[in-house]
Amino acid sequence: MEFCLQVEMSLRMLKAGKHVLQEKPAAADVTEAKTALTSYESLSAHLPHQPIWAVAENYRFEPAFVECKKLMNEIGDMMNVQVIVEGSMNNSNPYFSSSWRRNFTGGFILDMGVHFIAGLRMVVGCEVTTVSAITSHVDVTLPPPDNISALFQLENGCAGVFVMVVSSKSPKILWRVVGSKGTLQVDRGNKDGRHGYMVSHYKADGHCQSSFYPFSGVNEELKAFVHDISKANLQDGCSYEAEPRSSYSEGARDVAVLEAMLESGLKNGAQVNVKKF
Structure with a gap:
């Protein structure tokens, strides 16, 4: 499936092990969002820990x-x-x-x-x-x-x-x-x-x-993302529960x-x- 540019770029960076704060909307449509989520969830099989994927919904x-x-x-x-x-x-x-x-x-x-x-x-x-x-x-x-x-x-x-x-x-x-x-x-x-x-x-x-x-809201969402990255890095090798308000699933909903x-x-x-x- 061909993704819209922001989702495609996000997945590329996530596959490289980078944490991502993506511009909204989360996807162009629900089909794209579900496919993207499946790709994201599969990363845990290839990376030592799953990077954070957040959507910038201030x-x-x-x-x-x-x-x-x-x-x-x-x-x-x-x-x-x-x-x-x-x-x-x-x-x-x-x-x-x-x-x-x-x-x-x-x-x-x-x-x-x-x-x-x-x-x-x-x-x-x-x-x-x-x-x-x-x-x-x-x-x-x-x-x-x-x-x-x-x-x-x-x-x-x-x-x-x-x-x-x-x-x-x-x-x-x-x-x-x-x-x-x-x-x-x-x-x-x-x-x-x-x-x-x-x-x-x-x-x-x-x-x-x-x-x-x-x-x-923009300042607060950025603070939350930076905080999540800091916590995730401290728990290197373990999965970290990021701020739910920024989750890709929330943006997709x-x-x-x-x-x-x-x-x-x-x-x-x-x-x-x-x-x-």
């Missing part, structure tokens, strides 16, 4: 999502989840002309979308099992599709919506979880000139407690959710099961 390290996950226990039973993404991918964006980002099936929906699915999965703490989506292609300067509206169900039975507009004139990004005892919301924005996320906890008594967390949504879009909204790892 959203799982953003303090806002870490805090939101902690607060989930305070809002009771999940009743509904909403993820609204109105992006700003246009010719003024430095990533707009990146050819490799356009080469994925799903274009920027896949490339950008893995971040927002990672945030969703991080907060709710369970997997998406089924999806039903409608997609469209409006802005012809962007690869198709550039809009997606999906209904999804979590393994705990709770339902939610995922709406993503790749290029909007009024960008807005939020995650909202409605519970039986309160609501949690994460909004992307800025405060005092700093970009980051506002976490709002709406309590049962009507009061709202909000805290702002500046962006630091993000891809699986979006692939199911894109497949459903091609089938005019038919329900599609998310493939498991």
